[in-house]
Amino acid sequence: MHKLISRRILELCSTRSTSKRNYQVTVVGGASDVGQKLSMLLRSEPGISKLVVHDTRMHTPGVVMDLSHIPSDIPIKGYTGEDMLETALKGANIVIGVGGIIRKPGITEKLWLSANTEFVRILSKHVAKMDSMPFLGIVTEPINYLVPMAAEVLRSHGDYDSRKLFGITGIDALRAQSLFAAENNLNPNNCYVPVIGGHSEKTLVPLLSQSTPTSDFDAKMSEEFTTKFRQFENKIIRANRGISPTLSVAYSALLFTRCILNAMDGQPSRVHAFIENNDFGTAYFGGMVHLDSQGVKDMQIYTSLTQYELHLLERSLDELRKDALKGKKVLEFC
Ligand SMILES: NC(=O)c1ccc[n+]([C@@H]2O[C@H](COP(=O)([O-])OP(=O)(O)OC[C@H]3O[C@@H](n4cnc5c(N)ncnc54)[C@H](O)[C@@H]3O)[C@@H](O)[C@H]2O)c1
Ligand SMILES: O=C(O)C[C@H](O)C(=O)O
Numbered sequence: 391m392h393k394l395i396s397r398r399i400l401e402l403c404s405t406r407s408t409s410k411r412n413y414q415v416t417v418v419g420g421a422s423d424v425g426q427k428l429s430m431l432l433r434s435e436p437g438i439s440k441l442v443v444h445d446t447r448m449h450t451p452g453v454v455m456d457l458s459h460i461p462s463d464i465p466i467k468g469y470t471g472e473d474m475l476e477t478a479l480k481g482a483n484i485v486i487g488v489g490g491i492i493r494k495p496g497i498t499e500k501l502w503l504s505a506n507t508e509f510v511r512i513l514s515k516h517v518a519k520m521d522s523m524p525f526l527g528i529v530t531e532p533i534n535y536l537v538p539m540a541a542e543v544l545r546s547h548g549d550y551d552s553r554k555l556f557g558i559t560g561i562d563a564l565r566a567q568s569l570f571a572a573e574n575n576l577n578p579n580n581c582y583v584p585v586i587g588g589h590s591e592k593t594l595v596p597l598l599s600q601s602t603p604t605s606d607f608d609a610k611m612s613e614e615f616t617t618k619f620r621q622f623e624n625k626i627i628r629a630n631r632g633i634s635p636t637l638s639v640a641y642s643a644l645l646f647t648r649c650i651l652n653a654m655d656g657q658p659s660r661v662h663a664f665i666e667n668n669d670f671g672t673a674y675f676g677g678m679v680h681l682d683s684q685g686v687k688d689m690q691i692y693t694s695l696t697q698y699e700l701h702l703l704e705r706s707l708d709e710l711r712k713d714a715l716k717g718k719k720v721l722e723f724c
Pocket of ligand 2: 635
């Protein structure tokens with residue numbers, strides 16, 4: 391069991407490396423709710439040589455000063471306003487995009503979508519102009535079509551390396567792990583349920599057939615688990631009085647950053663993410679991604695899926711194709 395726990399922990403990149411690194415991380419949208427929490431977590435992450443926080447909000451200098459009062463040997467720098475984005479990105483090895491607007495009461499779907507689309511469009515355009523493409527992780531929703539859109543922008547404005555673009559979806563694996571543990575009365579640290587597909591109610595596919603420990607759920611229990619799991623996003627937004635979650639999302643972005651840092655250091659690393667992947671008949675797909683120092687190496691493939699999982703996967707792929715198309719089309723209106 392001890393070996394098993396270590397493996398799970400490694401998979402989610404909870405382990406910190408102690409090697410000497412020299413990597414700059416820039417958090418764009420860093421004064422947002424998620425961005426502030428992520429920046430606080432990164433503040434004490436060993437091996438980051440410089441943490442940069444960028445946002446268009448006027449209180450960004452205050453956020454940076456607040457963070458600087460947490461003693462750390464990681465230098466921190468803040469930049470405010472779109473005209474400072476280029477400076478904030480300069481020298482970044484990892485860029486995390488967490489800006490836009492959170493879902494909250496009073497914000498219409500249309501406003502939410504257009505603000506988030508604009509955020510990712512501007513960010514991608516600036517990243518495309520950098521001397522070399524950094525690792526770019528996107529938290530901003532909806533990931534299913536903003537990641538394909540980011541790829542289009544990167545492609546049309548500069549040298550695009552698809553191995554370095556990721557939608558940060560680790561939250562889905564964390565939720566599946568927590569739910570599985572709760573349903574089976576187990577320690578979550580000993581559990582793992584792979585999640586493939588996309589990051590939305592209709593595209594998430596939890597693979598109970600591949601769980602650790604092995605699941606003895608019958609067909610009805612598997613369907614109930616899947617429904618519950620897929621509704622987590624809406625459930626938490628309702629419980630949060632209409633506001634999207636930020637804590638577990640920031641935590642999953644920390645794990646993502648850690649996995650990338652490990653990979654850049656040449657250590658074996660894998661991360662849950664949504665990436666360009668044609669293996670399943672759609673341009674983008676999410677799952678466990680194996681990394682090397684250059685980015686995506688390949689994605690974990692699972693065999694012996696149940697009929698139910700295959701059915702979910704088929705439906706998910708239909709949606710993902712539509713989402714990727716939306717991502718390309720949305721640019722026509724920008
Ligand atoms: N992937 C997930 O699971 C998940 C979960 C929750 C939230 N989110 C996403 O995270 C994002 C942030 O959520 P939040 O609650 O922290 O949002 P928030 O509303 O607190 O803040 C958004 C921030 O983005 C900044 N911003 C907007 N345009 C910018 C630009 N061009 N350059 C730099 N900064 C810019 C704003 O100034 C603001 O600080 C949202 O887009 C939301 O969709 C994703
Ligand atoms: O869309 C959101 O902001 C919610 C988020 O995607 C989530 O998974 O909780």
